[in-house]
Amino acid sequence: MFDRLQDQPADKILALMQAFKADPREDKIDLGVGVYRNAEGVTPVMRAVKEAERRLVETQETKAYTGLAGDPAFADAMIGLILGETVARDRIAAIATPGGTGACRQGFELARLANPDATVWCSDPTWPNHLSILKFMGMPTRTYRYFDEATALVDFDGMIADLEGVASGDIVLLHGCCHNPTGANLTDEQVGRVIAILTERGAVPMIDLAYQGFGDGLEADAAATRAIASAMPECLIAASCSKNFGVYRERTGLLMAISADASDTPTTQGNLNFLNRQTYSFPPDHGARVVTMILTDPDLRADWEAELEEVRSSMLDLRDQLAGELARLTNSDRYAFIARHRGMFSRLGLPSEVVERIRADHGVYMVGDSRMNIAGLNSETVPKLAQAIVAAEKA
Structure with a gap:
C-alpha cells in the first residue's frame, strides 16, 4: 500500500x-x-527552568501517567498567568497538550465536534501550520485581511470588512500578541471593535497565544486575550510555553475552552479529555511540571x-x-x-x-x-x- x-x-x-x-x-x-x-x-x-528541573529530579518519585487532561495544577497555573481573575474558573475547561501546536489541533477538533459546519477564519497571513492543519483535517477555512504590505501595519479596515461575512458559530482565529508572521498587533481600541463584531455575528474566537512576554511584557501581552475571553460567552485559547519558558523540545502547551455557563463546563471538559485519549492518551508532563513549579514558587x-x-x-x-x-x-x-x-x-x-x-x-x-x-x-x-x-x- x-x-x-x-x-x-x-x-x-x-x-x-x-x-x-x-x-x-x-x-x-x-x-x-x-x-x-x-x-x-x-x-x-533559562535559569529558573534549570533550577526547577534540578528540584524535580531530586524529588519526583514516579513517572506514572498523569490524568487525561494533565496535571490540574498546570492548568491552574497557566490560567492564572494568561487570564488572571478575568474569567470565572468554573467556566474554564482545560487540557495539557504537546506544545502550542497540539493545543491548536485539539482546539480545532473540539470546534468540529461542537459544530461540524463551522468555518475557521484565519488572518491573511497567519502561521502556515494553522492552514496546513486545517486543510489536513478537511475543515472549511476563509481568510480575513490583516496585514497592509504598503505600511507593514494592520489593515484594520479590511479586517473589519471581511469579518462582516462571519456566520454564527464560525471560529475566528486570532493571535493573542506578537502576530506571527508579521509582528503587527491590534491596538486596544481595535480589539474592542473586533469583540463587538464577533458578538454581533455570533462567532467564537479562538486565540493562539504563543509569545506572551515577548512583546510588551507578561501583563500587557495578555491584555487582548483577557479582554476577548471576558467579553465573549465562549472562547478557545491555545497557549504555548515553548518561547516564554524556552522549553521548545518539552512540547508544553495548554488548551482552554471557556463555556457560556459553568453548567456546561463538565461536558466540555469531558470532550477535551476524550480528544486527548483518542489522539495521544496522556499528555507529556515533564515540561508542564517544570512550568508549574516556576509559576507557583515565588523565587523561581x-x-x-x-x-x-x-x-x-x-x-x-x-x-x-x-x-x-x-x-x-x-x-x-x-x-x-x-x-x-x-x-x-x-x-x-x-x-x-x-x-x-x-x-x-x-x-x-x-x-x-x-x-x-x-x-x-x-x-x-x-x-x-x-x-x-x-x-x-x-x-
Missing part, C-alpha cells in the same frame, strides 16, 4: 533550515527558524520573569538598532515599522526576488515572504542585514 503514497509538500521553513546548514559561508545569518537565540546564537535553558517565578524581561528587551534593542541602521542607509523612515512591531518576527514587505538576492549574495536566510526572526540577529549582524537589504533592493 505504501507505493500509493504521494510526496507531501515540503515545509518551507524546514527546507530553509536545511539550505542554511548546507551553506558553507561562515558569515551566514539564519533569520528563518522561529526560535529565540541570544547574542551568541544559542537558545539557552521572580527569576523567570527577570530573565524573560532580558529576552524581551534584547529583541526590542535589536529592532531599534535595525530600524535606525536602515534609516541611516536609506535616508528615510520606510523601515520605521520594525521598531513598532513586537515579538520575534517582522515581515519586511520585500518581494521574493529581493529575499532570494539577499540569500544568494549575502548569506542571509529569511522566509520567502520576507518574514524574519529578529532574534536571529545580534548587534554585530544588524549592520550586515541592513546593508544586504539596501544592496539587494538596488540590484
Whole structure:
C-alpha cells in the first residue's frame, strides 16, 4: 500500500533550515527558524527552568501517567498567568497538550465536534501550520485581511470588512500578541471593535497565544486575550510555553475552552479529555511540571520573569538598532515599522526576488515572504542585514 503514497509538500521553513546548514559561508545569518537565540546564537535553558528541573529530579518519585487532561495544577497555573481573575474558573475547561501546536489541533477538533459546519477564519497571513492543519483535517477555512504590505501595519479596515461575512458559530482565529508572521498587533481600541463584531455575528474566537512576554511584557501581552475571553460567552485559547519558558523540545502547551455557563463546563471538559485519549492518551508532563513549579514558587517565578524581561528587551534593542541602521542607509523612515512591531518576527514587505538576492549574495536566510526572526540577529549582524537589504533592493 505504501507505493500509493504521494510526496507531501515540503515545509518551507524546514527546507530553509536545511539550505542554511548546507551553506558553507561562515558569515551566514539564519533569520528563518522561529526560535529565540541570544547574542551568541544559542537558545539557552533559562535559569529558573534549570533550577526547577534540578528540584524535580531530586524529588519526583514516579513517572506514572498523569490524568487525561494533565496535571490540574498546570492548568491552574497557566490560567492564572494568561487570564488572571478575568474569567470565572468554573467556566474554564482545560487540557495539557504537546506544545502550542497540539493545543491548536485539539482546539480545532473540539470546534468540529461542537459544530461540524463551522468555518475557521484565519488572518491573511497567519502561521502556515494553522492552514496546513486545517486543510489536513478537511475543515472549511476563509481568510480575513490583516496585514497592509504598503505600511507593514494592520489593515484594520479590511479586517473589519471581511469579518462582516462571519456566520454564527464560525471560529475566528486570532493571535493573542506578537502576530506571527508579521509582528503587527491590534491596538486596544481595535480589539474592542473586533469583540463587538464577533458578538454581533455570533462567532467564537479562538486565540493562539504563543509569545506572551515577548512583546510588551507578561501583563500587557495578555491584555487582548483577557479582554476577548471576558467579553465573549465562549472562547478557545491555545497557549504555548515553548518561547516564554524556552522549553521548545518539552512540547508544553495548554488548551482552554471557556463555556457560556459553568453548567456546561463538565461536558466540555469531558470532550477535551476524550480528544486527548483518542489522539495521544496522556499528555507529556515533564515540561508542564517544570512550568508549574516556576509559576507557583515565588523565587523561581521572580527569576523567570527577570530573565524573560532580558529576552524581551534584547529583541526590542535589536529592532531599534535595525530600524535606525536602515534609516541611516536609506535616508528615510520606510523601515520605521520594525521598531513598532513586537515579538520575534517582522515581515519586511520585500518581494521574493529581493529575499532570494539577499540569500544568494549575502548569506542571509529569511522566509520567502520576507518574514524574519529578529532574534536571529545580534548587534554585530544588524549592520550586515541592513546593508544586504539596501544592496539587494538596488540590484
